[in-house]
Amino acid sequence: MTSRPPLLLNVADVRRHLGARQEVQRTVQLPALSVLAARVLDGDDIDLRAAIESTASGAVAIDGVVHAPWVGECRRCLREVTGVLEARLQEVFEPSPTEGETYPLVDEMIELEPMVRDAVLLALPLAPLCDDGCRGPDPSAFPVEQGRNRAPASPGDANPPIDPRWAALGQLAETDT
Numbered sequence: 001m002t003s004r005p006p007l008l009l010n011v012a013d014v015r016r017h018l019g020a021r022q023e024v025q026r027t028v029q030l031p032a033l034s035v036l037a038a039r040v041l042d043g044d045d046i047d048l049r050a051a052i053e054s055t056a057s058g059a060v061a062i063d064g065v066v067h068a069p070w071v072g073e074c075r076r077c078l079r080e081v082t083g084v085l086e087a088r089l090q091e092v093f094e095p096s097p098t099e100g101e102t103y104p105l106v107d108e109m110i111e112l113e114p115m116v117r118d119a120v121l122l123a124l125p126l127a128p129l130c131d132d133g134c135r136g137p138d139p140s141a142f143p144v145e146q147g148r149n150r151a152p153a154s155p156g157d158a159n160p161p162i163d164p165r166w167a168a169l170g171q172l173a174e175t176d177t
Ligand SMILES: [Zn+2]
Pocket: 074, 075, 076, 077, 078, 079, 129, 130, 131, 134, 135, 136
C-alpha cells in the first residue's frame, strides 16, 4: 500500500450517500506559508478539523477550521510577535470546479492542501502589532534604520515612515481650515 499525502482524501463513501458526513482531523506541516510580515514556520503543526458532506449536485462540501501558530514582526517596533491563527473553512469540491470559487474533485479524491494553504495565507496578519499600545522604537535607544540599511544612507535619504497617528492628525488639520 502506497502512502498518500495526508491531505488527500477519498470521498467515495461520502458521495455514495447524500447527506452522509465524514469527520476529518489532520495535523500537517506545510512549507512556505508566508505573507509580508508574518509566517507559519516550516515544520510547525497546522491542525485541521472539519466535516465533509455530499451535496445533491454531486459535490462535496467541507465545513471546518484550521489552527496554526505564526510568527511575525511588529509593524511599529519590529519586535517578534507570535500568535495562533484560526481560519474558518467553508468550501466546495466538485468535478467541474469554478476557478477561484470551488476546488477540484478528481476520481473520488479531494486534495485539501490548496484549500488549507489559501485559508492560512488569508488568516495571517498583514500588519501585526506586539501590543495595541506599541509606540514603536525609541529612536535614541534603537537606531533601527541605520542598522537595517547596509549601505550608508545620505542625509537626504532619511525618510522615516509616517506614524499613522500623525497622518490622522494631518487630516484633521486639513479639515479644520
Ligand atoms: Zn511593537
